[in-house]
Each structure stands twice: as structure tokens, then as C-alpha cells.
Amino acid sequence: MTAAFFLWYALYVIMSAYARGFMDTKVVGHINVALVFGLLQFVSTFLIAWLYSRFAARQVDPLADKIAHEIAEKGDTA
Amino acid sequence: MNPAFLAAEAGSSTARTLTITLFLVFVAATLAITIWASRQTKTATDFYAGGRSFSGFQNGMAIGGDYMSAASFLGIAGLIALYGYDGFLYSIGFLVAWLVALLLVAELLRNSGKYTMADVLAFRMRQRPVRTAAAVSTITVSIFYLIAQMVGAGALVALLLGIRPGTTFLGMDADAAKVATIILVGALMIVYVTVGGMKGTTYVQIVKAFLLMSGAALMTVLVLAKFNFNLSSLLGAAADQSGKGEAFLQPGLYYGVEVANNATQTFYNKVDLFSLGIALVLGTAGLPHILIRFYTVPTARAARRSVLWAIGIIGTFYLFTLALGFGAAALVGGDAIREQNAAGNTAAPQLAEQLGIDFLGGDTGGAVLLAVIAAVAFATILAVVAGLTLASSSSLAHDFYANVIKRGETSEKQEVNVARIAAFAIGAISIVLALFAQSLNVAFLVALAFAVAASGNLPAILYSLFWKRFNTSGAVWAIYGGLLSAVVLVFFSPVVSGRPNSMFPDADWQWFPLSNPGIISIPFGFLCGWIGTMLSKESDEEKYAELEVRSLTGAGAH
Numbered sequence: 023m024t025a026a027f028f029l030w031y032a033l034y035v036i037m038s039a040y041a042r043g044f045m046d047t048k049v050v051g052h053i054n055v056a057l058v059f060g061l062l063q064f065v066s067t068f069l070i071a072w073l074y075s076r077f078a079a080r081q082v083d084p085l086a087d088k089i090a091h092e093i094a095e096k097g098d099t100a
Numbered sequence: 101m102n103p104a105f106l107a108a109e110a111g112s113s114t115a116r117t118l119t120i121t122l123f124l125v126f127v128a129a130t131l132a133i134t135i136w137a138s139r140q141t142k143t144a145t146d147f148y149a150g151g152r153s154f155s156g157f158q159n160g161m162a163i164g165g166d167y168m169s170a171a172s173f174l175g176i177a178g179l180i181a182l183y184g185y186d187g188f189l190y191s192i193g194f195l196v197a198w199l200v201a202l203l204l205v206a207e208l209l210r211n212s213g214k215y216t217m218a219d220v221l222a223f224r225m226r227q228r229p230v231r232t233a234a235a236v237s238t239i240t241v242s243i244f245y246l247i248a249q250m251v252g253a254g255a256l257v258a259l260l261l262g263i264r265p266g267t268t269f270l271g272m273d274a275d276a277a278k279v280a281t282i283i284l285v286g287a288l289m290i291v292y293v294t295v296g297g298m299k300g301t302t303y304v305q306i307v308k309a310f311l312l313m314s315g316a317a318l319m320t321v322l323v324l325a326k327f328n329f330n331l332s333s334l335l336g337a338a339a340d341q342s343g344k345g346e347a348f349l350q351p352g353l354y355y356g357v358e359v360a361n362n363a364t365q366t367f368y369n370k371v372d373l374f375s376l377g378i379a380l381v382l383g384t385a386g387l388p389h390i391l392i393r394f395y396t397v398p399t400a401r402a403a404r405r406s407v408l409w410a411i412g413i414i415g416t417f418y419l420f421t422l423a424l425g426f427g428a429a430a431l432v433g434g435d436a437i438r439e440q441n442a443a444g445n446t447a448a449p450q451l452a453e454q455l456g457i458d459f460l461g462g463d464t465g466g467a468v469l470l471a472v473i474a475a476v477a478f479a480t481i482l483a484v485v486a487g488l489t490l491a492s493s494s495s496l497a498h499d500f501y502a503n504v505i506k507r508g509e510t511s512e513k514q515e516v517n518v519a520r521i522a523a524f525a526i527g528a529i530s531i532v533l534a535l536f537a538q539s540l541n542v543a544f545l546v547a548l549a550f551a552v553a554a555s556g557n558l559p560a561i562l563y564s565l566f567w568k569r570f571n572t573s574g575a576v577w578a579i580y581g582g583l584l585s586a587v588v589l590v591f592f593s594p595v596v597s598g599r600p601n602s603m604f605p606d607a608d609w610q611w612f613p614l615s616n617p618g619i620i621s622i623p624f625g626f627l628c629g630w631i632g633t634m635l636s637k638e639s640d641e642e643k644y645a646e647l648e649v650r651s652l653t654g655a656g657a658h
Contacts, residue, residue: 024203028381031196035377038189038351039370046350051332052339056185056351063192064415070199071411078404086653093655 027070034059118471126311126479127288133303134296144512145658147297147519148215148494149395152658156402158306160409163393165305167194167384167410168312168417169245169484170252170445171546174477176418177451178444180425182434184338184348186355187425189373191418193380198414200385202407207400208565208651209391214658216491217391217557218499221564224643225572228507231499233579237556238388238499240583241549242492243530245389246485248545250534253285253481254278255445255542256474279535285482286531292486293493293527294520298396301486308476308483313413315476316420319448322455323427334423337430348429368613376547379618383550386557389491400654427451431458445542449473489530493522547616548590555582555621559629565651568644570633577632582625589617 037045038056045056141147154162172194179187213219218234257277292301327334335349342348352358356373359365384390394403428437428451440446449470456469497519502510510518560578563570589612590596596603598610614620650656 024200027196027199031192031377031381034192035189035374039356039373042350042352046346051330052335052346052349053332054346054349057188057335057349060188060192063196064419067196067199067411068415071202071408074203075404075408082652083401089649090653090655093649093653 023070023074027066030066031063034063118467119474122471122475123478126307126475127482130304130307130482131291133307134292134300137296137300137303141297141299144215144498144516146299147516148392148498150298150302152396152398153299154302154396154406156397156405157409158302159393159397159402159406160413161309162302162305162396163390163406163410164413164417165307165309165312165483166389166393166487167414168309168480169546170249170256170477170481171542172417172421173312173316173480174252174256174445174448175542175546176421177424177428177448178437178441178446179354180421181428181432181437181447181451182444183354184342184344184426184429185351186353188422189351189355189377190380191421193377194384195411195415195418197381197384198407198411200382201390202404202411204565205385205391205561206394206403206407209561210394210397210400210403211654211657212565212647212651213395215392215395215498216495217388217561218495221560221575222499222503223564223647224640225575228504229572230575230579231503233576234557234560235495235500235504237552237579237583238495239492239526240587241386241388241553241557242488243526243533244545244549244552245387246488246526246530247534248542248549249481249485249488250282250285250530251545252445252542253478254282254534255441256449256477256481257281282531282534285485286527286534288482289485289489290524290527292482293489293523297516297519298392298490301483301490302396304486305483308479309413311476312480313417315473316417316424319427319452319455319473320420320423322459323423323431323451326427326431326455326458334426334430338426341430341433343434365613371619372614372616375614375616375619378622379547379551379554379616382554382558382618382622384553386553386561387550388495388553388557389487392491392494395658400657424448424451427455431455443542449477489523489526492526493519496522496526548586548595551590551616551618551621552583552586554618555586555625556580557582558622559625563626563629563633565647567633568641569639570629570644571636571638571640573636573638574629574631574633577635578625578629581628581632582621585624585628586617586621589614589621593617 037059045054045059047055049055049058140151145151176187176190179190209217209220212223216234217238218231221234222230255278292304324334327337339345339348344353347353355376356370359369393406397403397406425447428447431454432447432450437444437447437450440450452473453466453470457463457466459465460468497515501518502508502515556579559582560575563574563578592610592612593615594602594610594613595615596610598608599605
């Protein structure tokens with residue numbers, strides 16, 4: 023997931039530099055692709071944060087808790 | 101009427117008095133909080149980590165307060181107001197960067213360390229060399245960031261108090277007023293940190309975050325209301341006023357500028373854009389004053405929640421900057437902004453004044469809203485400056501003094517006292533340096549701090565957490581290599597010499613073509629870390645296994 027959002031962001035930056043023709047295209051009124059693309063970065067950031075919190079709560083936390091418990095029980099917090 | 105003229109008129113009476121009054125109210129309230137917090141600060145954990153007593157939401161607000169500095173509020177609004185779309189790049193980079201912190205750093209750091217970033221780096225390495233390197237890096241990044249904020253404060257006060265060249269305020273001219281402000285801000289931040297420690301500064305951050313979000317939200321609503329909540333017509337008006345038409349709404353007016361007949365310069369400009377983008381997105385997770393925030397909550401899960409809250413708060417704020425920047429472009433106009441401050445740092449307050457005139461009525465309305473927003477801007481600077489000072493003094497005391505000099509043989513009380521002395525010293529140094537740096541561009545300094553953090557700190561942190569083979573030599577190489585390459589490249593860049601708007605415009609020792617070294621120094625930092633590791637046979641797999649378990653499960657966390 024880290025690589026994915028990083029590439030998505032890099033795509034955005036590179037297109038801001040090189041694909042200006044595309045980025046300048048108007049979508050609605052004065053709103054162009056560049057602005058939409060930029061706002062999508064906001065959306066993707068919120069989305070990824072939310073997805074991560076769900077993934078962590080469902081998959082990672084129970085596992086981590088289980089191991090931490092085992093360690094505490096063995097009295098072995100070296 | 102020309103807002104610049106109005107600012108002078110209004111500023112000479114109502115706005116000036118109001119701004120000072122509001123600012124003093126904020127200072128009084130936060131000093132009271134700080135003194136209250138000092139009564140609750142008894143142990144080292146209290147001083148460095150606020151007793152780990154903050155909730156995810158509180159810490160999220162504090163992180164937001166720490167992160168949304170003058171560069172965000174004033175700088176980005178100004179860049180968008182003057183150059184249109186390109187300013188938005190900063191907003192995006194500053195936000196997306198938080199995913200690096202969320203996915204890779206926050207929780208793992210909280211589980212593996214006690215008070216500072218170096219705790220994690222030194223976990224499986226030899227303490228002294230690594231902690232020394234970490235302390236050097238922390239202080240370097242923090243001082244760059246500090247100077248930027250304090251220079252911003254000085255410039256802000258001179259302009260907002262309506263001091264024109266030749267006029268005086270309380271017997272001071274513009275330059276003297278700037279000096280006085282820098283000293284005042286420096287003195288206040290020293291008090292906040294030495295008296296209140298992490299508890300005090302955290303509460304100050306939270307208050308400031310609330311004020312900033314409220315102020316920015318209010319302005320955003322007013323701006324949109326002026327255009328019937330139609331984003332497209334706001335953009336259209338901004339484009340018209342700018343005199344550049346649609347190009348104002350497109351990338352390319354500031355970054356990645358295409359220079360006719362000069363393919364090399366065009367290429368450099370585009371690479372510079374990418375370099376800035378990389379530095380922004382990787383820098384956040386390496387900023388020491390942000391990293392120490394992860395220790396103020398009881399568990400790693402709370403650290404995760406803080407970052408989630410922070411992302412929401414910070415993301416919303418950067419959406420506001422779109423309205424603030426384009427609103428200023430449309431309602432105040434590039435010329436009026438440039439007249440006040442060539443770099444655009446006063447675009448946001450000027451917009452506030454205009455909105456006050458339009459919505460609250462007349463000059464008084466303008467003066468009131470200007471004063472409110474100016475006071476909020478000062479609060480913003482003050483809070484960030486306190487956070488930076490706390491981070492660097494903590495590092496000096498905990499990493500360098502306690503572990504390197506005293507080899508772990510100090511009492512908590514001694515350590516905390518050293519931290520207080522360090523805060524004083526760092527504050528004093530920053531004041532002096534800021535006085536010499538007043539002609540510097542604030543945004544560049546912050547971006548440099550980001551590049552240094554991304555080059556010097558992030559490789560070491562990531563390798564430490566994820567690479568089994570990583571060792572002491574690698575950590576030291578990574579930190580110093582990244583740090584030095586970033587600083588040296590900036591020294592030889594157009595930022596320092598060779599251009600009319602360089603730090604030293606009359607000198608020219610520039611050979612590095614980019615204004616941000618990120619694209620070279622960050623990979624170099626990673627490379628140095630790898631080389632340093634390979635050159636040494638040191639390897640402790642058991643310790644790495646222990647770190648892995650601790651960082652992922654929270655077992656044995658402080």
C-alpha cells in the first residue's frame with residue numbers, strides 16, 4: 023500500500039511537470055484536470071488512512087495483542 | 101479602495117490595538133495553562149512526554165497545531181494568491197506525507213522508544229555515536245525551522261502593525277519592531293518550554309489548532325459566500341484578477357517553469373519541482389518535533405488514532421488554503437499583496453481585512469477581522485516555535501547529555517534541568533540567527549528543513565525498523581551523510597547565492613542548479629546508510645528480532 027500511494031503521488035507530481043496539456047484540460051467551468059487530480063490526492067489520502075485503520079484494527083491488533091499477552095505471561099519482557 | 105492603503109490607515113489605530121490586545125489575551129491564557137501544567141510536571145516522563153496522558157484526539161489536535169505553521173497558513177495562501185495553482189502543490193505534499201508517518205513510523209516508533217527519535221535508532225546500536233548523530237541532526241533541522249518561523253513573525257508584525265518606512269510605533273521603526281518581535285517570540289517560547297515542558301506546550305498547540313481551524317474556516321465560508329458557493333466562479337475571478345487568465349489555474353507559473361530556448365534550465369526546473377515534491381512527502385516522518393509527539397500517548401494504538409485525527413484536521417485545513425489563496429487572488433489582487441510583502445506572506449491577513457470590510461461593514465469591520473487573523477497567525481508561530489524548542493532541547497538533554505556525556509548516569513531531575521538550560525540556549529541562538537536572517541524567504545527555509553529531515557533522519561529510522569543487517573556504522577553514515585549532503589547542496593544552490601533573490605544576492609558560488617536538494621540528498625542518505633552498514637561486520641540479529649517484536653506488538657513498551 024505504501025508503494026501504491028507513493029507512486030500515485032509521484033504520478034501527480036510528474037504530470038504537473040510534464041503533462042501540462044492534459045492537466046490544463048477543463049472539466050467543469052474553470053475547474054481543470056490539475057485541480058481535480060490534486061483534490062483526488064486529498065481523497066486518496068483520507069481513504070488510505072481509513073482503510074489502514076480498519077485493516078490494523080481487524081488484522082494486526084488481535085495478532086499483536088495475542089503475542090504481547092503470551093510474552094507477558096511468560097514473564098519475559100526482555 | 102486599495103487594501104494596502106486601508107491597511108495603513110486601519111493599522112495605524114484600530115487593527116493595531118486590537119491585534120495587540122488579542123495577542124496578549126492569547127499569551128496570558130497560554131501562560132496560565134503553562135504554569136498550571138508546570139505544577140503537574142514532576143518526572144522526566146512528564147517533561148518529555150507529557151506523562152503519556154494525552155488522548156488520541158488531543159494529540160491529533162496538538163500534532164495539527166505543531167504542523168500547521170506560518171508556512172502553511174501564510175506561506176501557502178501567499179503562493180497560491182500570487183502564482184495560482186503551483187502553491188497548491190505544497191498543500192498536497194504536506195498532507196500526503198502523513199501517510200508515510202501513519203503506515204511506516206508512528207506506531208512502531210511509539211513501541212520502540214521512550215522520549216526521542218534516537219531512542220529507537222540506538223535500540224540495537226552502540227549508544228554514543230548514534231545518539232550524538234541523532235542529536236546533531238535534530239538540532240540542525242529544528243534550528244532551520246525555528247529561524248523560518250521567527251523571521252516570519254518579525255516580518256508579520258512590522259507589516260500588520262502598519263509600520264511604514266519612516267513611521268514609528270512606540271518609538272521603534274520597522275526594523276527595530278522586527279527585532280523586538282523576534283526577541284519577544286523567542287523569550288515567550290523559552291518560557292513555555294522551560295516552565296511547561298511537554299504538557300504545557302501540548303495544551304498551547306491544542307488551543308492554537310482550535311483557533312487556527314476556526315479562523316480559517318470562517319474565512320473560507322466568507323470567501324465562498326462571496327461567490328455564491330460556486331468554486332468555479334471563485335477560480336474564474338481569481339484568474340481574471342491575476343492578469344494571467346487561465347494560466348493562473350494551471351501548473352507552471354512558479355515551479356517547472358518552461359524557459360524558451362533553454363532546454364537545460366527547463367529540465368532543471370522540472371527536476372526541481374520533483375525534488376520539492378519528494379522532500380515534502382518524505383520530510384514529515386523525519387521531523388523531530390513531530391516524532392516526539394508520538395510518545396505523548398499511552399499506547400501505539402493511541403498514536404495511530406492521533407495520526408488519523410491529525411490527517412483529518414490537517415487535510416481539512418489544506419482544503420481551506422485553496423479558498424484562502426484563490427480568494428486573496430480574487431478579492432485583494434496580486435499587486436496589492438506584492439506591495440505589502442513581495443513573497444506574499446501577508447495575503448491571508450489582507451484577505452481577512454477585505455472580508456471584514458465586505459461582511460462586517462466598513463473600515464472597522466476590516467480592522468476587526470484583520471486583527472483576529474493576525475493574532476491567530478502569531479499564535480500559530482508561537483506554538484510551532486515552542487514545539488521545535490522542546491524537541492531540540494529534549495534531544496540535547498536526553499540523547500546527548502544523559503546518554504553520551506554522562507553514559508546513563510544522571511538522575512531524572514538533572515536531565516530535566518539540562519533540558520531546560522538547553523531550551524534557553526537554543527532559544528537564544530535562534531533569536532540571534534533569526535536577526536541575521538531577516539531577508540530570507542521563509543518557505544524555502546522550511547522546505548530545506550524538510551529536505552534535511554528526509555535525507556538525514558528518515559533513512560536511519562526506516563533502516564532501523566525494517567532492515568535486519570543495519571548497524572551502528574550504518575546509522576552514523578546515514579545521518580551524517582544525508583544531513584551534510586542536504587546542507588552542502590543548499591549552500592551551493594541558487595537559494596544562497598547567484599540570484600537576485602538569494603540570501604547573498606551579490607555573491608555567486610552557485611553550481612548546484614536545484615533549489616531543493618531532496619532528489620539527490622535523500623537517495624544519498626539511503627546509500628550512505630547502506631555503505632556504512634556493509635563496511636562494518638557488526639550485526640545483532642537477536643536484537644533486531646527483539647526490536648521487531650516490541651515495535652509490532654507493544655510488548656515491553658514504555
